[in-house]
Structure formats: structure tokens, C-alpha cells
Amino acid sequence: MTKTLPASAQVVIVGGGVIGCSVAYHLTKLGFTDVVLLERRQLTCGTTWHAAGLVPTLRATYNMSMLANYSATLYDQLEAETGQATGFVRNGSLTIATNKERLSEIKRGASMAKVAGFPCNVIEPDQAKELWPLLNIDDICGAIHLPMDGMASPVDVTQALAKGARMGGAKIIEGVKVLDMKIRDGKAAGVITEQGDIDAEYVVNCSGMWAREFGKKAGVNVPLHGAEHFYVVTENMPDLQSGLPTLRDMDGYCYYKEDAGKLLVGMFEPGAKPWGMDGIPEDFFFDQLPDDFDHLEPYLEAAMHRVPKLMETGLQVFFNGPESFTPDDRYHLGEAPELRNYFVAAGFNSVGIQSAGGAGKMLAEWIKKGHAPQDLWDVDIRRNMPFQGTQAYLQERTTETLGLLYETHYPFKQFKTSRGVRRSVLHDQLKAQGAVFGTESGWERANWFAKEGQAPEYEYSFGRQNWFDNNKEEHDAVRNSVGVIDQSSFSKYQVEGPDAERYLNRICSNNVAVPVGKMVYTQWLNERGGIEADVTVTRLAQDRYLVVSGVACQNRDMDWLRRNKPDDAMVFFTDMTSAYAVITVMGPNSRATLSKLTRDDLSNEAFPFASSREIEMHYAIVRASRITYVGELGWELYIPTEYAASVYDAITEAGAEFGIRPYGYHTMNSLRMEKCYRHWGHDITDADSALEAGLGFASDFNKEGGFIGKEALLAQKEAGPLQKRFVAFLFEDAEPLCYHEEPIWADGKIVGRTTAGMFAHTMGATIAMGYVEHSAGVTKEWLDNTSFEIEVECERYKVTPSLRSFYDPAMEKIKC
Known part of the structure; x- marks a missing residue:
């Protein structure tokens, strides 16, 4: 039956799963009433309908944890608002550890939970059994309990969000397939459907497993791939208590959810099975895939070990349904760099229910404000490179990424699949010198160099890894003699034309009107004073500059250059990274x-x-x-x-x-930490102002014409002492290692979290960096008169704060 479609809408959302309905709901909350959501069949019919419905709050980072927590809070109140049940209950969650390294990981998560404000208790095995009586604890060495985690009915949550969106004025139309995009003047201009066209100011791709193919129609790269995803449901288990917390045994790659007297056991197994290599069938609709008992047998055996009662319990349901996974296990969110006003929310790696509330809210605010409402670099779609959307790359990487959700998340852990994509011309020479390569944005980069007789491979740990001594020797060589590193992966852009100086002086906070041959360290700021890029600019000629940035920022930086170019400016950009x-x-x-x-x-x-x-x-x-x-x-x-x-x-x-010694990126990291040099994406982001980051020296407030963000920085200056500042910390104890997201304590209160940490061999202890907040101002006097600690694995360690670098603060060695 032909649907009556509006001729136009302010926003068209493509895809009626939980993500699309959340975006529609949150847009109406922001005052958007002309919103149309189009679903090719029925709401939830893609992957939402078969989701397990888990709603945990603790994720890998603080920002992602806060978004997950918002989802839980939203679902808790959605029924009262809409009258539509969601099935949400706060049953809590229990995550167990069966080895020292996993215990380290979950304890680090428990420490981060304190920053986020979540109750999270580290408990002993016998306490875990009290919470989950059928649990085998023979090989468990510890656990964490998050009492505020929950679970919900995915279909009911989606219907509640859809109802809330309709109540706010949105139109949700099922049974309409979107065929193509309308594009005008480099912007999304609407959609073409089987039943007519709709003009639109904004288009949002929430089409789940179909997002990659739909993105191609607009020239937008959305790297994701389907994978078979399994769970089983038992017959009724009389001994199973109702209301049990969700149990995660990540060492066994299984989770356990009580479901009306039965037990649902789901798997995140290594060596996953990609699906949809030949495309998703046109008639795919509330479908499931064939069983594969042989594939699951090891994990069912692990489940019977963890819950012995399963050995005498039959299986009622054996379910296999596809989910979409991204190359780095992080979802895609934000405005596409290839097309203005085209937004994406897709690739949720089987955590769509827990993420939908927060992701929908963030994307709606992004559309409303015209920029990311907070630091969302973890999931920003601009992090992706074109090669990551290729079929071969995605198919191979998907075999790994599904299982990585439950692998131990070691620091410095490297992907094993889809390697060797981008190689420096020095690759073979470095390999001959013992290079152990990691991967960043597809580049194979030497992270450390193995000694003669040492296996050139990682042995992971949360403590000192097998390259710790190698790192020390490389570090000492650079400090005391000479080292050489291949940094070909730098992103490099040529900016040229008659208006190059005028244009760059507008987007650079520092003054680039310098003589030929002069280098300028500067930031690109947004109107809020936040840092969009951290670059060096070299004047090559009167009308030509070289801009150098970080490896992960290539797409993002080029997008920033293009979107800020005035229509009448005679300036041209060329990506010179590979040259x-x-x-x-x-x-x-x-x-x-x-x-x-x-x-x-x-x-x-x-x-x-x-x-x-x-x-x-x-x-x-x-x-x-x-x-x-x-x-x-x-x-x-x-x-x-x-x-x-x-x-x-x-x-x-x-x-x-x-x-002379070759040194790797781990050594570059330990060296830069001693100098308190910031790294974009970790220490500085678009949500941190240049003043808060301690980079005000790289802004020229007196240059003619000003710069983007100048007014925001001046207002911040005039407001008095900064309440938030970037601070470096040196551990008094030489033993602990920290990496990021650890709580920073001041006189017994949490005042911030770390953004980076690394053992500093010159100093003989770990240096951490991060932002500290204090309502009366983060001044040197306050820092000097306050007792600081950093918490690592639930234990606090005394640290010394500093607003300057710990190594050569006067920069005498640099300028000799």
C-alpha cells in the first residue's frame, strides 16, 4: 500500500531500530517538530528485535560511561512519560575475573566508576556466589558488582521512544524503502524513496547493518560489517532465582541473563563468523541465521563450567542473528566529513540498547548546535579512513572485533587482523632492526625494537610488559645521545594560494604571518575556544604552507580546512601525507x-x-x-x-x-610525557579550551583579524582563575603504572581524571597528566598546598603536581 509521504521535512531519519527512534525522540525534545523517520519494513525488524537488552553503565572510558548511564536513566523514566512499558529493571551486573590480569582490568574499571559517580563494588568470590548462587567460584579470584546496571525489552524500549517522538510531533512511517539520496551544493538535500521524494535540511543514517551500503549512495564512508551473533535460552530452571544480576564471565566469553525462570547465555567469541559478504538479502525481516553448534561448542562447555546446573538443563532456543561491527569496536556518530548535513549513528557492536539513549541525545544536540556537544572523539565518524570501508578489510577485521568485546583490554594491545594496510617505505629496514609494529589508522608503525634473541612480539600485561627494558634503553639513547624514528605516518597538508596566509591566520590561533622558513606551533580552535587540531605550520613560500598533524586526524583536519573556507577565498588544500x-x-x-x-x-x-x-x-x-x-x-x-x-x-x-638507536612510538610517548607535551584526542580535545590545556602561549591575541575562538578565550581570561586546568603528576612510588581514566584525588575528594600516563625513565617513576577542577581556581598556590593522589586499581598513590614539565622546564636542551 502506498504511504502518504510529506514533500519535505527538516530532518529525515533512515532506519527504525532503537537508534533511529532515539534520535527522533531527542530531536523532538530539542524543539524539532518536522521530523520524519522512515523504516523499510517494521520498527525493530533489523537487529534491535533480537538484542539481549542489557543496559550496563560502565564502559571503557568516562565519556562513553556517562552516555550509557544516561540511557539507563532515560529508560527508567520512559514508561511514566509515554505510557509504553520498556521492561527496564535495575537488576545490577556482576563481572568475574579468573586471573590476575582480568582482575586488574575490572579493578581499574571500578576506579573509573568513582569518577563517573557509579556505585561499583570490588568483591570476593564468596560474595559473588551470594549474589549468584548457581555460580561456580572455584577458579574465580575476584569480581565487581554494579548495582545500578539494568536490562530492558529492546522492542518495548524502541516502541516507547517512537511513541515519545510521535508525542513530540515526529512522523514515523513504516513500509517505505529509501532508494537514494538527494544532494545539492555539497549538502544532503533529502531522500528518494520507492513512494516519492522528501526534501530535507538534514538526513540521518540510522540504518544499522545497511548503513554502509546506504552511505555509499551519498559518497559517505560508514565502515561496518555484519557478523553472526549467538545466544541460547534454556528450559525452565527451578533453582534459578528471579532478579539475578547480569553475569559476565569474559574469560569464558559468555554472559548470563535471567529471563522469566530461564537463563539466556550469550557469546562474544573469538574467531567470529562474518555475514552478509554478498549483501543483505532484500527480504531480510525479523530473520535469524542457521544454527552452528560446532562453532559454539567450546563456549557452551565454558558455560557449563561456570554454571554447572546447565549440564542437566536442556536448551529451548538456539539463536543466531546478525549484528554489525566496526573496525575498532566503537560506533559511528556525527556529521560525515564527505557531505554537510548528513549525519550517521550506526555500527553499535552489539551494545546498541545500552548506547541508544546517549547516542540519540548526542546526535540530536549535534544537529541542533552544529557541533559535537561534548568530546565524542571515541566515536566520531571522522576518525575513519576510506580503506576501512573496503569489503576485504571489514570482513577480516570482523572475525576479531566481535570477540574483542570480551578479550582482556590490555594497554597497548594491537589488532591482529587486517594488518599491513599502510606501510612506510622504511618498513623492511625497521623490521630488520627488530621493530615490533603496532597499527594506527592502518599505518604499520614501529612501537618498540626487540633485542637480538628476543621474540619481536608483545606479552601483554597491566604491569610492566616485555618491552619495558627496551623502552628504557631507547628512551635513554634519545636523552643522552641520539635516536631515530620513522614518523612517516604524520598527516601532512599543503595549503596554498593568494589567500593562504589570511585564511590560515583565521583558523590558527597563533600568527602564521611569518617569514618563509619559519615554523609556528598552533591550535585550530572552535568558537567555544576548544581545540579542534594541534599542528605545526611551516611557511614554504609567500603563498604556500605545510601543515603537519597527528596520524589519526587526517580526515578530521581536512574536513576542518574545507568547512571553514570562505566561498570567495583563493586557497587550496592538498593532502600530502603519502608524498x-x-x-x-x-x-x-x-x-x-x-x-x-x-x-x-x-x-x-x-x-x-x-x-x-x-x-x-x-x-x-x-x-x-x-x-x-x-x-x-x-x-x-x-x-x-x-x-x-x-x-x-x-x-x-x-x-x-x-x-644511535632506532626508537619506537612507546618511547616517543614516554619522552613526551616527561615534557608534558599534549596529544590531541587524549590530552586535548574540542571540549578543552586552549587556556585550560595550558596552551595559551600558542595564541596570538594581538594579531590582525583575530582568530576563531579568540572571544571565548578572552571571556575565559576575564572570568578569573581557571576552574579547570591541565596538570602533570609525578608518582612518589616507582611501582604503579597508570594509563588513562584514573581518578585524581585532592585532599580526599575526586577532582578529575587522568588523560594519559607512562613510566618516565629519566624521572624513575610514572608521570600522569589530566584535568583538575577546583571552584576557587586551579592555581599554583592551591596545587602546592594540596595533597594529591591518583588511584590505580582501587589503591591511591601520592603524586606531585606541576603546571610545568618535569624534564628541562626551561627548554635549554631544545634550543642549544
């Missing part, structure tokens, strides 16, 4: 090493800090830039890729007399 390899040589003997390969004068007088020029280096012409991210004398060498291998060999040979 140049970057060899960085750092340390007190870096000048002596490089001087053996060039006749150019590298003295401090002839080649001062923050200068850049083309020089002869061995047989090549390279751009040498005197800058540092490790706090030592050194140069970044930008080399046309075909010359890089020979230059690298020459540097290695020239530095031999000084004991």
Missing part, C-alpha cells in the same frame, strides 16, 4: 650525526629552533625542520618517499659512533 616520508633524529648528538651528511650549517646560530629549510642530506634534497616532540635537540626530515630508504641508511651509519 613524504619523515625521519626524525633526536638527541644531544643529533646535530653531530646529521652534520656528517650535509654541508649545510646546522649550528644554533645558522639553524635556530622552529626554522625549516631544504638542505642536502646524503644524496637527497630534504626539508629539515628543527622542532621536537620529545624535548631534545633534533630535526624532522621531510623526504620524498623514493629517497627515504637511502637517507635512513646513511643516518644509521653516521650515528653509529654515537650509539
Whole structure:
């Protein structure tokens, strides 16, 4: 039957699962009344209908935990608002550990829960059995209990959100398939359906497993892939108590949910089965996939070990339904970089019910405000690269990502699948030197170098991993002599044209109207003063600049350059990332090493800090830039890729007399932590102002024309002492290691959380960094007169705070 479609709407949402209905609901809460949601068949018919309905609150990061907590709060009140039951109950959750490393992980989560304000109790095995009487605790060494976690009926939650959206004026139309997009002037302009067109100001892709294919119609990359996902439901179990907390045995890759006297056992198994390689069948509709008992047998055996009563209980339901998974197990949210006014909320990795409330709220606010309402880099769709949307990459990665939800989430853990996508031209040379590679945005990067006779592979732990001593030796080489690192994965952009200076001076907080050959460290700020990018800008010519940024920011940065370009500006952007390899040589003997390969004068007088020029280096012409991210004398060498291998060999040979060592990204991290250098996406984000981050020195408030965010920073200055500031901390105890999200305590109260941490070999203890809040102002006087601690695995350790770097705060070593 033909549906009566409106000719236009302010917002069209494609997809009627729990995510699409949440977006519609939250848009109406913000005053959007002209909202249309289109569902090709019936609400929930894709994957929502067969979800387990778990609503935990604790996620891997603070920001994601707060969004999950909002979902639980919303579902708790939705029935009272709409009259539609949701089935939501706060039955709590119980997560067990069967080994030391898993116990470390869940205790770190318990510490982070304190920052988020969630009750989370670390308990002993016998206490776990009191909460879950049928539990086998013989091999359990600890557990955590979150009493405010819950579960809900996925279909009922979706219907309640849909009803709430209708009450707010939204139109929800089932049985309408969207065929294509309408695009005008680089913006989404509506949709084309089987039953007519709808013009729209905004289009939101909430089409779940179909999101990748639907995104292609608009030229938008939405990397996700279907995977078979299993659970079983037992026959009635008389001994099973009602209202049990959801049980997670992640070491056994299973979760357990009491369901009306029966037990639902779900699996997040390694070696998952991708699905839909040939496309999703047109008639897929409330469907399930064939059973595969052989695939599940090891996990059913693990379930019988954990709950022995299962050995004498029959299975009533064996369910296999597809879910969509993303390459990094994080969902996609936000405005697509390829198309203005085209938003995405998809790829929820089997955590859609717990995420729907928070994700829907965030996306609705994003549409309303025109920017992310808070730091959402974890899930920002701009993090993705085009290759991640390819069929082969996604199919292979999906075999890993489903199981990773329950794998131990070790620090520095690397993906095993879909590797070798982007390789530096130096890859084989580094491998021959013992490089152990990690992956970032598809780049294979040397994280550390194995010694002769040492296996070049990770042995993961929350404590000192097998590369700890390697890291120390690499670290000491850079501090005391000379080290070399391949940083070809830097994102590099050329900005040129008659208006290049004027344009860059508008988006850069610092002044880039400098002489040719001068480098400028600067941020790109938003109107709120938040940091959108952290870059160096080098003037190559009067009308040409080189911008260098982090590896993960390539799509995001290019999007920022394009979206801020005035229509009449004569300025052009070229992504030069693949054109140049970057060899960085750092340390007190870096000048002596490089001087053996060039006749150019590298003295401090002839080649001062923050200068850049083309020089002869061995047989090549390279751009040498005197800058540092490790706090030592050194140069970044930008080399046309075909010359890089020979230059690298020459540097290695020239530095031999000084004991030159290759160093990896783990060492770069420990070095930069000692200098308190920030890392975008961890220490600084679009939600942190340049002043709060301690980067006000990189803004020129007096330059002609100002810059984006200037007014916000001035207002913050005028308001008095900053109530939130970025602070570095040095542990007094040399033993603990922290990484991020640990609570920061001040005189017995939580005042913030860490953004990064690493053992600092020069200092002999871990350095952590993070934001601290204090209503009277985070001043040096307050810091000096306050007792600070950082909590690691539920134990607090005394730390010394500092607003300056712990290593060479006067920067004497850099500018010698």
C-alpha cells in the first residue's frame, strides 16, 4: 500500500531500530517538530528485535560511561512519560575475573566508576556466589558488582521512544524503502524513496547493518560489517532465582541473563563468523541465521563450567542473528566529513540498547548546535579512513572485533587482523632492526625494537610488559645521545594560494604571518575556544604552507580546512601525507650525526629552533625542520618517499659512533610525557579550551583579524582563575603504572581524571597528566598546598603536581 509521504521535512531519519527512534525522540525534545523517520519494513525488524537488552553503565572510558548511564536513566523514566512499558529493571551486573590480569582490568574499571559517580563494588568470590548462587567460584579470584546496571525489552524500549517522538510531533512511517539520496551544493538535500521524494535540511543514517551500503549512495564512508551473533535460552530452571544480576564471565566469553525462570547465555567469541559478504538479502525481516553448534561448542562447555546446573538443563532456543561491527569496536556518530548535513549513528557492536539513549541525545544536540556537544572523539565518524570501508578489510577485521568485546583490554594491545594496510617505505629496514609494529589508522608503525634473541612480539600485561627494558634503553639513547624514528605516518597538508596566509591566520590561533622558513606551533580552535587540531605550520613560500598533524586526524583536519573556507577565498588544500616520508633524529648528538651528511650549517646560530629549510642530506634534497616532540635537540626530515630508504641508511651509519638507536612510538610517548607535551584526542580535545590545556602561549591575541575562538578565550581570561586546568603528576612510588581514566584525588575528594600516563625513565617513576577542577581556581598556590593522589586499581598513590614539565622546564636542551 502506498504511504502518504510529506514533500519535505527538516530532518529525515533512515532506519527504525532503537537508534533511529532515539534520535527522533531527542530531536523532538530539542524543539524539532518536522521530523520524519522512515523504516523499510517494521520498527525493530533489523537487529534491535533480537538484542539481549542489557543496559550496563560502565564502559571503557568516562565519556562513553556517562552516555550509557544516561540511557539507563532515560529508560527508567520512559514508561511514566509515554505510557509504553520498556521492561527496564535495575537488576545490577556482576563481572568475574579468573586471573590476575582480568582482575586488574575490572579493578581499574571500578576506579573509573568513582569518577563517573557509579556505585561499583570490588568483591570476593564468596560474595559473588551470594549474589549468584548457581555460580561456580572455584577458579574465580575476584569480581565487581554494579548495582545500578539494568536490562530492558529492546522492542518495548524502541516502541516507547517512537511513541515519545510521535508525542513530540515526529512522523514515523513504516513500509517505505529509501532508494537514494538527494544532494545539492555539497549538502544532503533529502531522500528518494520507492513512494516519492522528501526534501530535507538534514538526513540521518540510522540504518544499522545497511548503513554502509546506504552511505555509499551519498559518497559517505560508514565502515561496518555484519557478523553472526549467538545466544541460547534454556528450559525452565527451578533453582534459578528471579532478579539475578547480569553475569559476565569474559574469560569464558559468555554472559548470563535471567529471563522469566530461564537463563539466556550469550557469546562474544573469538574467531567470529562474518555475514552478509554478498549483501543483505532484500527480504531480510525479523530473520535469524542457521544454527552452528560446532562453532559454539567450546563456549557452551565454558558455560557449563561456570554454571554447572546447565549440564542437566536442556536448551529451548538456539539463536543466531546478525549484528554489525566496526573496525575498532566503537560506533559511528556525527556529521560525515564527505557531505554537510548528513549525519550517521550506526555500527553499535552489539551494545546498541545500552548506547541508544546517549547516542540519540548526542546526535540530536549535534544537529541542533552544529557541533559535537561534548568530546565524542571515541566515536566520531571522522576518525575513519576510506580503506576501512573496503569489503576485504571489514570482513577480516570482523572475525576479531566481535570477540574483542570480551578479550582482556590490555594497554597497548594491537589488532591482529587486517594488518599491513599502510606501510612506510622504511618498513623492511625497521623490521630488520627488530621493530615490533603496532597499527594506527592502518599505518604499520614501529612501537618498540626487540633485542637480538628476543621474540619481536608483545606479552601483554597491566604491569610492566616485555618491552619495558627496551623502552628504557631507547628512551635513554634519545636523552643522552641520539635516536631515530620513522614518523612517516604524520598527516601532512599543503595549503596554498593568494589567500593562504589570511585564511590560515583565521583558523590558527597563533600568527602564521611569518617569514618563509619559519615554523609556528598552533591550535585550530572552535568558537567555544576548544581545540579542534594541534599542528605545526611551516611557511614554504609567500603563498604556500605545510601543515603537519597527528596520524589519526587526517580526515578530521581536512574536513576542518574545507568547512571553514570562505566561498570567495583563493586557497587550496592538498593532502600530502603519502608524498613524504619523515625521519626524525633526536638527541644531544643529533646535530653531530646529521652534520656528517650535509654541508649545510646546522649550528644554533645558522639553524635556530622552529626554522625549516631544504638542505642536502646524503644524496637527497630534504626539508629539515628543527622542532621536537620529545624535548631534545633534533630535526624532522621531510623526504620524498623514493629517497627515504637511502637517507635512513646513511643516518644509521653516521650515528653509529654515537650509539644511535632506532626508537619506537612507546618511547616517543614516554619522552613526551616527561615534557608534558599534549596529544590531541587524549590530552586535548574540542571540549578543552586552549587556556585550560595550558596552551595559551600558542595564541596570538594581538594579531590582525583575530582568530576563531579568540572571544571565548578572552571571556575565559576575564572570568578569573581557571576552574579547570591541565596538570602533570609525578608518582612518589616507582611501582604503579597508570594509563588513562584514573581518578585524581585532592585532599580526599575526586577532582578529575587522568588523560594519559607512562613510566618516565629519566624521572624513575610514572608521570600522569589530566584535568583538575577546583571552584576557587586551579592555581599554583592551591596545587602546592594540596595533597594529591591518583588511584590505580582501587589503591591511591601520592603524586606531585606541576603546571610545568618535569624534564628541562626551561627548554635549554631544545634550543642549544
